[in-house]
Amino acid sequence: MIIVITCVVAIAVIAFVLGVRPKDLPAPEPESPFRHLDERKAAIYENLRDLQFEYRVGKLSDQDYKATKTDLQRELATVLAEVDRIKAQLTPTPQPALAPQANNVPKPATPAKPATPAKPATPDKPVAPDKPVGGNACPHCGAHFERALKFCGECGKPMKEATV
Numbered sequence: 001m002i003i004v005i006t007c008v009v010a011i012a013v014i015a016f017v018l019g020v021r022p023k024d025l026p027a028p029e030p031e032s033p034f035r036h037l038d039e040r041k042a043a044i045y046e047n048l049r050d051l052q053f054e055y056r057v058g059k060l061s062d063q064d065y066k067a068t069k070t071d072l073q074r075e076l077a078t079v080l081a082e083v084d085r086i087k088a089q090l091t092p093t094p095q096p097a098l099a100p101q102a103n104n105v106p107k108p109a110t111p112a113k114p115a116t117p118a119k120p121a122t123p124d125k126p127v128a129p130d131k132p133v134g135g136n137a138c139p140h141c142g143a144h145f146e147r148a149l150k151f152c153g154e155c156g157k158p159m160k161e162a163t164v
Contacts, residue, residue, distance in 0.1 A: 140157045141154050141155040
């Protein structure tokens with residue numbers, strides 16, 4: 001008797017599992033056309049960070065660093081151009097709206113904006129070397145900065161020697 005009940009339950013389970021129809025399954029999520037490009041872009045950025053670290057540690061010569069960096073930058077430019085190309089394909093171009101007919105109504109004059117001065121260099125970027133800046137120069141590589149930093153933004157070494 002127990003064997004018959006077990007067989008009936010097993011047959012019911014098998015029928016239930018095999019009875020799932022494809023139309024009952026949820027539709028798969030569409031894959032982004034940018035997914036592989038985003039992964040490749042992230043890998044290139046990581047390679048550039050690793051390359052810079054290895055150069056600063058002294059594992060690479062100047063020539064090897066520059067050649068590898070140029071190759072990675074070219075590859076990154078190719079990936080970014082492909083992303084832009086796909087975005088342009090996916091984004092419909094807007095139709096130019098027809099210009100409204102002029103009703104002989106003059107437009108109000110807009111006051112001219114005063115010229116804005118150029119933005120100063122960002123605080124973490126080196127300032128032009130011909131402009132000496134107080135004591136904010138790296139004692140190791142000579143890079144100048146607008147504000148005092150603990151570590152040089154160029155070579156990564158401490159800006160001030162440790163005093164004992």
